[in-house]
Amino acid sequence: MNGRSPLTLVLPATLWLAVAWGWPLVLVLSMSFRNMDPMTFELSGFTLKHFREVLTDSFYLDAIFRSLRIATIVTILSCVLGYPAALHIARTTSQRARAAYTLILLIPVMISLVVTAFAWILILGPSGFINRALASLHLTSEPLQFLNSEAGIIAVLVYSFGPYMIINICTALEKIDPAILRAAELHGANPRRVFARVTLPLSFPGILSGGLIVFSLSAAAFVTPYVIGGNRVKVVPLQIYNAAVTTFDWPMAATLSIVLLILSILLTTAVARLTERRFAAWLGGS
């Protein structure tokens, strides 16, 4: 199969994606500029009013900031809570043990988001595990509200998407040449200093790539906010879902989708720029 390059190999997949996915995305873009009659659902004309509404109405602005805030907290928590596990896996030499740990990490990734949310209702619910434990220890008189709150959503999003962070950090850690760590030790650095000055900076690319994945998945999530937040904590993806399937305000759902996409593109390019500059500085410095 060498030599010639039969474009026919790549054509079916390209067409499939372009027609079944690319074209629908174009429809979303055009839908965001249309007027819709709320009674007859008829579309007409060209307007920028949905974008103006999203960028001025506090209902939508609040949701945008809430989404960004939740995604940021989830990303930071995933990094802080996930780092020890990433270090642990990277330092494990036994292939079997390492396979077992990765398999555990992949459970939240592979299990359906609905099932995950369901499991956490058992833990966080008003008659859930935590509240019953607190009550039996006489620490609380009435159940704490974890559901229908941002805190509950954040906890479950960290559970669902945190493994991506761990896997990315772990991949970065494995690329570190052990000789560098040994060199730092031989020059008298204690383990804490080796970690702070060598391991952590060298794992930075993993944190960035993992962070990007966790952030965009959390910012786009609506299943977890819907089930855990009881459709009460308004985040952008939830507003898209409600506009699309409950109120049938498709132009608004389209506009919010475009805003979400633009935010994620901006973030991705910013992080890519940042890494490039960082790497350039490091390479130039060494």
Added chain:
Amino acid sequence: MKLSVIPLLAWTTYAIIVVPIIMVLGASFTETRFITFPPAGFTLDWYSAAIADRALMGGLWLSTTVALASVLISVCLGTAAALYLSRPRAFLRGLLSSFFLAPLNVPSVMTAFALLLAFTQWHLINWYGLVIAHVILTLPYIVRSVLVSLAGQDQSIERAAAILGASPFRVFWLITLPLIRPGVLAGATFAFLISFNNVPVSVFISTPGSAPLPVVLFNRMQWLAEPSVAAAAALTIVATITVMLILEQRFSIYRSMFR
């Protein structure tokens, strides 16, 4: 000190991941009419209730057939595309590679809404629509895992076969395919799980009468969670972990999907 703290924290993480899953499995055996953990008593009644539940079992059947059909299609499309993309000097290689991975980068809720818009127009809010949508979602994983396994291959074997007069198709069938089979199968298994457990996209493009199992669970979760939902959730957990173990045993998930 450091040596003992990190394993401790890591094991805490593993425990936090596993415990909720065990709780769902445990809660499905409760004798009460509502879900609780730890379960009160032990009964398999909720499993028989789940099996007798037409919506749940219809959803399970739909999920399975959609996953099988979409994986079959995306394996064919994705393997061919990966064969093309593996050539270092292929036309538009960089652009096409990022195009095939793009569905992973666009917010899933936007993809879902876009498909709702288009499929409503095209009358595809049905089984076929779900399959078409799931091909979009699974294609990136297939392309990636086949590309990874192609990258590890010695191209001279293919060249030798071609020089000895084998047609391109014969070279593929007798040399390339056997070499990349682990990558294809690993990608396919992974893709099956992705499709089988998907909620965000499926929920937009399915109707109450014909919804995949995770969507049925999603809709039920809104009113109240009864133990038969726990039983159905437990079934999908067991099925998913079993497939993951097979995948790990045969191909090493980590090696084939994240390298």
